[in-house]
Amino acid sequence: xxxxxxxxxxxxxxxxxxxxxxxxxxxxxxxxxxxxxxxxxxxxxxxxxxxxxxxxxxxxxxxxxxxxxxxxxxxxxxxxxxxxxxxxxxxxxxxxxxxxxxxxxxxxxxxxxxxxxxxxxxxxxxxxxxxxxxxxxxxxxxxxxxxxxxxxxxxxxxxxxxxxxxxxxxxxxxxxxxxxxxxxxxxxxxxxxxxxxxxxxxxxxxxxxxxxxxxxxxxxxxxxxxxxxxxxxxxxxxxxxxxxxxxxxxxxxxxxxxxxxxx
DNA sequence: ATGGCCAATATGATTGGA
Numbered sequence: 019x020x021x022x023x024x025x026x027x028x029x030x031x032x033x034x035x036x037x038x039x040x041x042x043x044x045x046x047x048x049x050x051x052x053x054x055x056x057x058x059x060x061x062x063x064x065x066x067x068x069x070x071x072x073x074x075x076x077x078x079x080x081x082x083x084x085x086x087x088x089x090x091x092x093x094x095x096x097x098x099x100x101x102x103x104x105x106x107x108x109x110x111x112x113x114x115x116x117x118x119x120x121x122x123x124x125x126x127x128x129x130x131x132x133x134x135x136x137x138x139x140x141x142x143x144x145x146x147x148x149x150x151x152x153x154x155x156x157x158x159x160x161x162x163x164x165x166x167x168x169x170x171x172x173x174x175x176x177x178x179x180x181x182x183x184x185x186x187x188x189x190x191x192x193x194x195x196x197x198x199x200x201x202x203x204x205x206x207x208x209x210x211x212x213x214x215x216x217x218x219x220x221x222x223x224x225x226x227x228x229x230x231x232x233x234x235x236x237x238x239x240x241x242x243x244x245x246x247x248x249x250x251x252x253x254x255x256x257x258x259x260x261x262x263x264x265x266x267x268x269x270x271x272x273x274x275x276x277x278x279x280x281x
Numbered sequence: 282a283t284g285g286c287c288a289a290t291a292t293g294a295t296t297g298g299a
Contacts, residue, residue, distance in 0.1 A: 027298085028288055052298085054288070079289055080297070130299060170299075183282060189299065224299065225286035234282095238299080268287080268299075 019116065019278040021123060023049040023166035023239055025222075025269035029084070030054070033061050035263055040068055043257060045273055046088045046280075047114070049125030049166040053082035060084065077107040083125040083167070089114040089280060100148035108145070117279040121247075122156060126167030131188030139188050142170070146197040153204050153242075162247035162278060165206065168269060169240050171198040173208070176217055177237035189238060207248035209241040209274045210256065221256055222269050230261055239272050250277040 022045040026032040053060060055076050062072045065086050075096040076082035091112045098109035108127040113120050131142030156163050172190045175181035184190035202208060210219060220235025243251060253275040260270045
């Protein structure tokens with residue numbers, strides 16, 4: 019079972035790259051973020067043509083998340099619980115059946131939070147607390163659970179080319195990292211860090227200032243695994259080459275292989 | 282993290298992103 023996450027920065031702009039990448043990487047389940055379109059405008063047929071079931075939670079202009087799955091969804095839930103006022107489309111959860119029982123996958127687009135002296139940062143921290151509450155609840159089920167997406171969190175200095183440049187940024191502030199660590203400490207495993215000690219593993223390079231050319235990247239797209247999922251983790255990787263393609267997203271896909279068979 | 286970008290919006294300027 020291969021599961022991937024990718025912030026596409028507009029699915030309409032990225033549809034050709036997405037189809038090429040899917041054919042190449044052959045993931046079974048994909049978490050997408052920043053689809054930036056309403057549900058009726060999502061290019062559902064293109065993905066269905068490759069054999070994927072499609073679940074979307076979009077909105078006009080901004081945000082938007084989706085799930086693609088080779089296996090039918092037994093259940094889909096839109097929106098992170100805990101705040102009825104929150105109308106951002108940043109969370110979708112799906113459940114599929116495997117030979118080992120239920121597998122739960124959430125596509126997450128955690129708020130950026132900049133600038134930090136505004137309500138945007140308050141919203142980010144509140145969202146992180148709600149995500150931890152969600153994780154606590156789902157971990158009690160003792161199922162394989164994958165929480166994958168754009169966390170907008172640089173976990174440690176090793177996850178940025180120039181960490182000093184991010185001091186004071188909402189992605190790297192101590193409070194942000196504290197909340198992220200509290201989430202992981204509930205019992206989740208960061209798949210990339212579990213499989214590699216390499217420095218310089220990045221998933222995002224800004225479009226500006228030649229960031230890609232200088233490899234001035236950060237690692238902010240994460241797959242967090244519950245213990246039953248982490249026990250079956252066999253491999254993980256970052257598809258860095260996708261950043262060299264025509265009209266790239268500023269993020270690249272990240273994937274894991276789990277020793278979990280289809281039903 | 283800005284010199285340099287990109288995407289969506291009735292759009293030729295503004296907002297949001299990271």
